Amino acid sequence: MNTGSETGRQVSDRIPVSWLHSYGYCEYQIYLEHVRGIEAGETPEMREGREVHAAMDEAHKAAAEVELGIDEALVKSQREQVVLSAREVQVRGEQLTGIIDEVVFFPDRLMIVDDKPGDIAWPGSKMQAWGYCLAFQEQWQPDLPIVAGIRNRETGYEIWAEPFTRRHRQAVVRAVSRIRQILDGEAMPRGAGNPRKCRACRFRDSCDARCD
Numbered sequence: 001m002n003t004g005s006e007t008g009r010q011v012s013d014r015i016p017v018s019w020l021h022s023y024g025y026c027e028y029q030i031y032l033e034h035v036r037g038i039e040a041g042e043t044p045e046m047r048e049g050r051e052v053h054a055a056m057d058e059a060h061k062a063a064a065e066v067e068l069g070i071d072e073a074l075v076k077s078q079r080e081q082v083v084l085s086a087r088e089v090q091v092r093g094e095q096l097t098g099i100i101d102e103v104v105f106f107p108d109r110l111m112i113v114d115d116k117p118g119d120i121a122w123p124g125s126k127m128q129a130w131g132y133c134l135a136f137q138e139q140w141q142p143d144l145p146i147v148a149g150i151r152n153r154e155t156g157y158e159i160w161a162e163p164f165t166r167r168h169r170q171a172v173v174r175a176v177s178r179i180r181q182i183l184d185g186e187a188m189p190r191g192a193g194n195p196r197k198c199r200a201c202r203f204r205d206s207c208d209a210r211c212d
């Protein structure tokens with residue numbers, strides 16, 4: 001599980017990849033939750049998401065035929081030209097840590113999949129997916145291209161996929177740097193400046209920067 005309940009003062013090591021999703025939505029969320037320690041509570045959507053993920057993990061486990069480590073899966077997929085997949089893959093990059101919903105090992109590429117609600121790949125969701133790609137690349141250093149993907153967790157359909165490039169790596173590194181500055185009090189966080197975002201935000205009742 002990620003460590004999303006840590007406050008800024010406790011983050012001395014790696015940042016949970018899931019924080020990139022909040023950051024992509026509105027960096028003020030990072031400030032409220034991890035600097036000021038405000039707890040917004042779990043929304044019905046978050047609870048439903050947890051339950052759907054648990055069911056997907058159970059189904060994957062029940063269908064699994066072999067149990068392999070990441071290194072073994074990388075070798076087996078290329079040597080035997082087979083497609084393998086692993087769920088709930090823990091990653092620890094240089095600055096990020098988290099659990100990837102699914103890694104699909106194709107003989108010629110890797111796909112890092114994040115399961116999300118709905119059919120829209122929001123910028124925050126893409127940033128989170130890039131974060132998983134970066135952490136995976138740093139930890140396992142695969143000799144294969146990495147593709148990020150987002151899948152509708154209700155339908156199982158892929159709604160977005162894009163190769164992980166140096167530009168995405170730089171975007172994640174910049175985001176992590178900005179998050180650290182906010183946590184350390186070196187940067188003033190900005191509000192979303194978007195009434196639609198603020199109306200849908202789980203921190204709206206506690207936020208002094210909201211604009212709805």
Ligand code: SF4
Pocket residue numbers: 025026027028029032190191192193197198199201202203204207208209210211
């Ligand atoms: S209410 Fe608006 S400004 Fe405040 S954290 Fe949410 S999105 Fe950001």
